[in-house]
Amino acid sequence: xxxxxxxxxxxxxxxxxxxxxxxxxxxxxxxxxxxxxxxxxxxxxxxxxxxxxxxxxxxxxxxxxxxxxxxxxxxxxxxxxxxxxxxxxxxxxxxxxxxxxxxxxxxxxxxxxxxxxxxxxxxxxxxxxxxxxxxxxxxxxxxxxxxxxxxxxxxxxxxxxxxxxxxxxxxxxxxxxxxxxxxxxxxxxxxxxxxxxxxxxxxxxxxxxxxxxxxxxxxxxxxxxxxxxxxxxxxxxxxxxxxxxxxxxxxxxxxxx
Numbered sequence: 001x002x003x004x005x006x007x008x009x010x011x012x013x014x015x016x017x018x019x020x021x022x023x024x025x026x027x028x029x030x031x032x033x034x035x036x037x038x039x040x041x042x043x044x045x046x047x048x049x050x051x052x053x054x055x056x057x058x059x060x061x062x063x064x065x066x067x068x069x070x071x072x073x074x075x076x077x078x079x080x081x082x083x084x085x086x087x088x089x090x091x092x093x094x095x096x097x098x099x100x101x102x103x104x105x106x107x108x109x110x111x112x113x114x115x116x117x118x119x120x121x122x123x124x125x126x127x128x129x130x131x132x133x134x135x136x137x138x139x140x141x142x143x144x145x146x147x148x149x150x151x152x153x154x155x156x157x158x159x160x161x162x163x164x165x166x167x168x169x170x171x172x173x174x175x176x177x178x179x180x181x182x183x184x185x186x187x188x189x190x191x192x193x194x195x196x197x198x199x200x201x202x203x204x205x206x207x208x209x210x211x212x213x214x215x216x217x218x219x220x221x222x223x224x225x226x227x228x229x230x231x232x233x234x235x236x237x238x239x240x241x242x243x244x245x246x247x248x249x250x251x252x253x254x255x256x257x
Contacts, residue, residue, distance in 0.1 A: 013110040015131060016101050016197065017052050017061040017079070021045055021072065021117040022086025022093040034240060035117035036071055039250050040257075044240060046075055047120030047253070052192075053078035054124035057131050058113070064097045091214050095204045101197065108198025111135070114217055115192045121252045122192065122237040130194050130231045139226050140195030142218050143233035144187040151181040190233050193217050199226070 021035040035045040042050075045063075052058045061079045064086040065072045073083065084100040086093030094114060101112060111134055115122070126143055133141035154175040195217060203220040206212075214220050218228045236252050238245060 013135070013196075014106070015057045015194075016106055016110055016112045017058045018064060018094070018097045018101070018112055018114050019045070019048055019052070019061060019117050020064045020086065020090060020093045020097070020114060022064050022066045022069070023090065033066075033069070033071070037240065037246065039120065039246065040253055043075060044120045045072065045117045046077060048115060048117050048122075049081070050078040051120065051122050051124065052113070052115060052127065055127040055131070057128065062097055062100060064093045064100075091204060091207055091217070091220065094200075094217055095208070098197065098201050098204065102201070106197055108196070108201075110197045111140075111194050112197045112200060113192045113194045116239060118240040119191055119237055120240075121249055121256065122190070123234050123256070126231075126233045126237060127192060130192055130233070133229050133231045134194035134196075137227075137229050138196065139199050139221055139228055140193065140218075141229035141231050142193040142216075143190040143237065144230045145190065145233055145235055147183045147186040147188055149183075151183050151186065153178045153181055187230055189216055189218060190237050190239075191216075195221075195228075 021033075023034070036043045039047065049061055052061055058079070060082065061077070062082045062084060063072055064084055067085045082100070082104070084096055086096055098112065106112075111131065113127075113131065122143070130141050130143045155178045156173045156175050159173050193216065200217065200220075203224055203226070206224060207214055207220050210223075212220070212223055214223070221228050236256070238248060238252070240246060240249055
C-alpha cells in the first residue's frame with residue numbers, strides 16, 4: 001500500500017459512520033427488506049443508527065440503500081443522515097459508500113466505521129472500543145467474539161435416485177460430520193468494522209479487479225495479508241438472520257433499555 005502508515009497513526013482522523021442496508025435479507029424470509037423489520041416499535045435500521053448515535057465519536061451516518069428503496073427516507077433517525085445507492089454485492093455497496101464519502105471531502109487517513117443494519121443491539125462501549133483500537137492501527141480493527149461452540153465440518157454424499165419421494169419431489173440432502181475443527185484461534189466476526197478510508201478504498205479496488213468473493217470488509221484485507229486487529233465484542237451483538245433471531249433480539253433490547 002502506498003499510504004504512509006506513520007502519517008496515518010500521527011493524525012487525529014474524522015470518524016465516518018456507514019450502515020450498509022442495500023440487501024434484501026433472503027435468509028430471513030420476510031416479504032419486506034430485513035432492515036425494516038420492527039422490534040419494540042422501531043425498525044432494525046433505526047435501532048442500529050441509534051446505537052451509533054450513542055458513541056461520542058459519531059455525529060452523522062451514511063446509509064447505503066438499494067436504488068429502489070423508498071422506505072429509508074420516510075423514517076426518523078437519531079443522527080443526521082446522508083444516502084447513497086448500493087450495489088448487487090455487499091462489498092460493492094461498501095465501495096459505493098466509500099466513494100460517496102470521498103466525494104464529500106473525507107481524507108484517506110480518516111476512519112470509516114461500517115455497521116450492519118441487522119445488528120441493532122451492539123453495546124455503545126463496544127463501538128467506542130473498536131474505534132479506539134482502529135485509531136492505533138495502520139489498517140483497522142473489527143469487533144469479534146471467540147468461538148465457544150464445537151465446530152463441525154460437514155459433507156453431503158451424492159443422493160441416489162431412491163431418495164426421491166413418491167411424487168418425485170427431491171428431499172433435502174442430508175449432511176454428515178467430516179471432522180471437528182480446532183477452534184483455538186477461531187473468531188466469529190461482528191460489526192462495526194473500522195478501517196482507514198484510503199486503505200479500504202485500495203483493497204476494494206483489488207477485490208473488484210481480481211473478482212474476489214468476500215463476505216466482509218476484513219476479508220479484503222486478508223487477501224493482501226494486511227493485519228486487521230480483533231477486538232472482543234459482546235455476545236449481545238447478534239445479527240438478525242433467521243426469524244428465531246427476532247425473539248432473542250427483542251429480549252436483548254428489552255434488557256438493555
